[in-house]
Amino acid sequence: GERTAKAERMFELMDGFLKNDPLSLQKDILDHVEYTVARSRFSFDDFEAYQALSHCIRDRLIERWHDTQLHFKRKDPKRVYFLSLEYLMGRSLSNSIINLGIRDQCADALSQLGFEFEVLAEQEGDAALGNGGLARLSACQMDSLATMDFPAWGYGLRYQYGLFRQVILDGFQHEQPDYWLNFGNPWEIERVHVTYPVKFYGTVEEEILNGEKHQVWIPGEMVEAVAYDNPIPGYGTRNTITLRLWAAKPSNQHDMEAYNTGDYIDAVVNRQRAETISSILYPDDRSHQGKELRLKQQYFFVSASLQDIIRRFKDVHKDLNQFPDKVALQLNDTHPALAIPEVMRVLVDEEHLGWNKAFDIICKIFSFTTHTVLAEALEKIPVDLLESLLPRHLQIIYDINSFFMEELKKRIGLDYNRLSRMSIVEEGAVKSIRMANLSIFCSHTVNGVSKLHSELLQTRVFKDFYELWPEKFQYKTNGVTQRRWIVVSNPNLCALISKWLGTESWIRDIDLLMGLREYATDISLHQEWRMVRRVNKMRLAEYIEATSGLKVSLDAMFDVQMKRIHEYKRQLLNILGIIHRYDCIKNMAKDDRRKVVPRVCIIGGKAAPGYEMAKKIIKLCHAVAEKINNDSDVGDLLKLVFIPDYNVSVAELVIPGADLSQHISTAGHEASGTGSMKFLMNGCLLLATADGSTVEIIEEIGEDNMFLFGAKVHDVPTLREKGSTIKVPLQFARVVRMVRDGYFGFQDYFESLCNTVEGNNDYYLLGADFESYLEAQAAADKGFIDQEKWTRMSILSTAGSSRFSSDRTIQDYAEKTWGIEPCRCPL
Amino acid sequence: GERTAKAERMFELMDGFLKNDPLSLQKDILDHVEYTVARSRFSFDDFEAYQALSHCIRDRLIERWHDTQLHFKRKDPKRVYFLSLEYLMGRSLSNSIINLGIRDQCADALSQLGFEFEVLAEQEGDAALGNGGLARLSACQMDSLATMDFPAWGYGLRYQYGLFRQVILDGFQHEQPDYWLNFGNPWEIERVHVTYPVKFYGTVEEEILNGEKHQVWIPGEMVEAVAYDNPIPGYGTRNTITLRLWAAKPSNQHDMEAYNTGDYIDAVVNRQRAETISSILYPDDRSHQGKELRLKQQYFFVSASLQDIIRRFKDVHKDLNQFPDKVALQLNDTHPALAIPEVMRVLVDEEHLGWNKAFDIICKIFSFTTHTVLAEALEKIPVDLLESLLPRHLQIIYDINSFFMEELKKRIGLDYNRLSRMSIVEEGAVKSIRMANLSIFCSHTVNGVSKLHSELLQTRVFKDFYELWPEKFQYKTNGVTQRRWIVVSNPNLCALISKWLGTESWIRDIDLLMGLREYATDISLHQEWRMVRRVNKMRLAEYIEATSGLKVSLDAMFDVQMKRIHEYKRQLLNILGIIHRYDCIKNMAKDDRRKVVPRVCIIGGKAAPGYEMAKKIIKLCHAVAEKINNDSDVGDLLKLVFIPDYNVSVAELVIPGADLSQHISTAGHEASGTGSMKFLMNGCLLLATADGSTVEIIEEIGEDNMFLFGAKVHDVPTLREKGSTIKVPLQFARVVRMVRDGYFGFQDYFESLCNTVEGNNDYYLLGADFESYLEAQAAADKGFIDQEKWTRMSILSTAGSSRFSSDRTIQDYAEKTWGIEPCRCPL
């Protein structure tokens, strides 16, 4: 009766989906200018046009997102939940428009209104909710999960301040908070009613229930988690999945009494501090400082996500025993590993399952991916901290550990050394919980992020575990999404590839890219290829001039090293190499200088705020640049630029313009590396050590297609043992001495930096690798002169990059780790 | 060329204003459900429908608001800026729809979609950014300013938490933070680019500029003020003005250094605390505690508003001497009085005007309205606090005071007593700045809020000033807007009035209301009038049952006292009167009981969290209610209900349902009172003392048309002197004793409360007024039995309320104080 009348009315008013012809787009844009951005249709600037356009795209995303969620609900497939504390999404506008397939229509619509699409896209700030590789990987994988129609959810934290902005003053790094939400964020949907209470502190008490003893957690504090959904559209599909990020809000359900006693204003201000939990991303990508706020973030994230996941399961299913048939939980590093004791707590304390039953479920649902290479870098949580913040979880972890130790003893007997190495609890000055050990024991699968990484895990870091449970260990080499790293960021190359392959299908089916090999020597491809590369270099050169005032020659080789600043990544090796090159030019006869291949050396990356050596490397880079760039002897033969505030958008601009890129970590220190893959895809040649995923890149494109150098993984321990007895090349000593002697100024400041690479201190083997580094650089110079050869190598690099698409990574995960299948939303 | 092409394109795409037929409204609502609320068109609940509808109305408001702002810009009239730290707006949906004139269309559109307009309107939470009368007055005046087409702006603070929610537990008041923004606020437009830096702390240094000495403030801290615009639509006009509220955000322009030294996380967390400035409304409407946070709020508000106002002036005018021709600044009480030294600082330190020139401008732009009755309650700021937070402002205030003292000496000679009474600086244990004295000296006009208030100001509080500058002193009796207080909240009465007056014009032209006098004895109006009142009582009775479980009889007299709990407002007198009535009923013969007029006594209101006596009054009310409501001897003859969490929405529900309302402050304590006006408009009879605006209500409707009692203003001092020698009626002693003796429990807790009304302590003269209070109550009972008389009185109350429309108040202000004229936006 009435209900049908109502439903009919609604159907009548549905005139199908939003239209994407330029006229409809224009109308929608102008409506958003007036009603959403609240500006006049007749006067709005580029930023306001960006906002309006974004809302117009958001509307279209929402349509697909609704349909996808409804479809998943109807089909009820097994779902994967990707738990990560970091996502480096970058900008969303271009990516969304491309994945929706309406780039041209949008550009047309805008140009008639007097706006340029590219200019508007530049208005968007980066969503930088992560530090580096791990976080960008999460973002790439979300894109692949959506494109490949997998029923997947990402969960994360909605930091109010993303990764700090790097500002350079006098060559020193300063950190500025990243107020990324200050101008609104059209890419998220606030879900004011999707909230969960998250509890902290308090005590554990024993209760008798049905004659049985139960542990009950009586929490002392409560905050509210509010969901913000970020729709992630797939390419060439209607599927649009959810990245759900949680923000902390003061809870209004709790401790009302507090307000009848003390000072009302104080009480409210204190409670408001709850929001601090989700306010800042920890700006360190390798070290863990055991800070309470960080632990709070982790649990806040885990608790809210699991409440949501369990709620979704229970909406449809009654029996928790079916949980593993419907749910896969992926731990992105150990950051979300508190999910293990949290699920145990819910199953045992709240759902009253028996311990064994509960643990059985745990072992079927979790898979764990580690990004760490060194045992020392594994995350540990001080027991004291955990005991005060999450007393019940500590108990559960202890219980899991007892069980684990019993199992172990059955397998290996009373080998106390090994037992104590493998134990989840680390005794010592600061008693701690080893999150990796917990994660390995409780996961059905442990993944490394490259073949080499996996070998290191099996033979070094997790040897004890591997020997007992070899079947748990797998690896899925990282990948990057060609949608963002070619289609969005290098439209000219994208068009070129499609033209030569005769199809755009490679955008969803990356293996087709290999088809380019066929034309690797085709002269007319060569011409077009070089043209595309030159246009990209021009764009980069303009950016360099705009940001640093430096004019660079397009004929020079653009040599890029952009990534987080770390001693192991050896930006210092690069800088010392540049000093060497400079020194050579200075000492050359004028005539000889004509033979030098001109270089523009580009370095970029952020240092963790507390990482002193990394900050000194940044300063050294600036000091050296100051000298070189102002030396008229050198001119265009050598330039050094530091590009500040490296982030996804900067990467999108720089990578397509690079001729050569450096990935020169000391072998055995980079778990995978994904930066290299992006350069590779874009036809940039690599100058690299055989570390992380580079080993597999070599397998794909061959040693001859790149510039390889340096010690191999198994050489490293030996070299380190040798220490100061290694004969270091004279040139190396010379360039270090130049720094020491104040040739670039700041003599005192650089002293400690110089110390790190001399004698027994040279842990990262800069001295040992210097000679072969210079040789590789010389080979690159030589290669660059032969432009035909270089172009062929460049084409083969792109053609050989298909193995490094995150589509392949995700396909592997789906099949071999998560056991999920595509669930495609009909059109 | 290109620009015209672009403009033409935009005109083409403008198909005029949004349409308001039900079909267009439905389409817009469903679009907002899908794209703004991000729910499915086929499944959304009442709250989501409310959100969608609100956005749909917001779109329409934005259209008018744009046009109005553009019109003002073109015409450039003199503008009034209303500066108030508090606005009690209540809900916006119904009000907006009514002012837009599309109530029926909306109701139709919704009902076809299966929703009821009234139900959706109930979903909205109150915007409660104020304490009581002063704040609601600001809101009413904004409505009048918009309706009467004045070029006006309201400025205020966007508190993240409004006035606390009152929760009653066991009869005690508890305070809950009011998370009013948690579910989004469609009624504001975030203006991310309208931001100003606001500075605090630091030092003052001397600089030489062009050979002249200048004082320069070197601030130590900076936060950012972001604007949120709330469109305020007028009724029967296109004009839609702006209420601009400021929120505090951490500033990103400042102290970058901080981040290269200490701990990055700590630094960001500390900076984030900037947001605290605008987070909480101080929940006290009469006392000032000299807290730093409060002072910060005041200056934050003043500084941001003035930057905005001066920027707007300078966009068009070069010469600051014209400022007074274009700008009127209205100080709503002394809360924004820092605007005076701030304008001086800008003119002298930043614009480099001479001191005299600057002070001349000051004296032409400011007008000041005081809401205070007692000298003791005037706001003072400790010099220490000001010196640390705003060192330059303190200097300027000192300079103003020196100038003031010199002027005074010329007029009154060396009368040091008087000089020190009038000085802006108060010496004493805590050296302080008297904000009222500053405001009076620097304003061209000082307004009281009722005739009686004005007399008190002239003869007591500001006698010294009045004698010297009588021409400065005016009064504008407060008013309330009939749009909200009849049209929105009492639609049945609204329709009835329009029917009998034959026009709806009274909604803009309130004097027409007097036309009802003609029909005051018309029997058929009587019938309809009573019917309307009964329906409203029914709605109120349902609310009472829903919130407290108490069933009340519609035949009883609904007797309401709802307002902030204060000793001077004498809720205690009311309760003691109720105890007396209860006592009488208990002691009556059964037969006599039949003659008793049944009563439902309704009390409501919030106590400031730190105001102990007010909280005890609330508890006493509950204790007495507990006794009476459960006494079967009493039955329907007497009920006592406390309605919790009094706010604008509750007022809108309760006022139309009241037969009698009490405004019983000790004479000389209520500056005006606006609650009484709302009851009056709705045909509720008043039981009142001759205090505040009641004196003028008497002038309008006559003493016979209400129930007046108690000491008059000039009696009060004499009565107080008499103190315990006054003969207090026996009944009074008896009811107080009942409380003392624990008849209602909580004997110890109530002891101190009882002490406040006995003997010399009875400052508010409850004892002295008790007898005449009971007589007035008896007269009300008698009046109620004669329903014809009562109805006539009720009609005459409404008919006589036109003088108390805020339209009249604003007309007076515009003519006599601000010197502004209407500026009507063409249709």
Ligand SMILES: Cc1ncc(COP(=O)(O)O)c(C=O)c1O
């Ligand atoms: C902003 C950003 N940071 C870090 C990385 C990871 O770089 P790498 O794998 O070279 O350390 C990437 C990858 O492109 C990136 O875009």
Ligand SMILES: Cc1ncc(COP(=O)(O)O)c(C=O)c1O
């Ligand atoms: C919520 C609220 N508080 C306070 C007041 C002021 O009431 P009074 O003037 O009776 O103190 C009003 C007026 O209606 C109101 O609506």
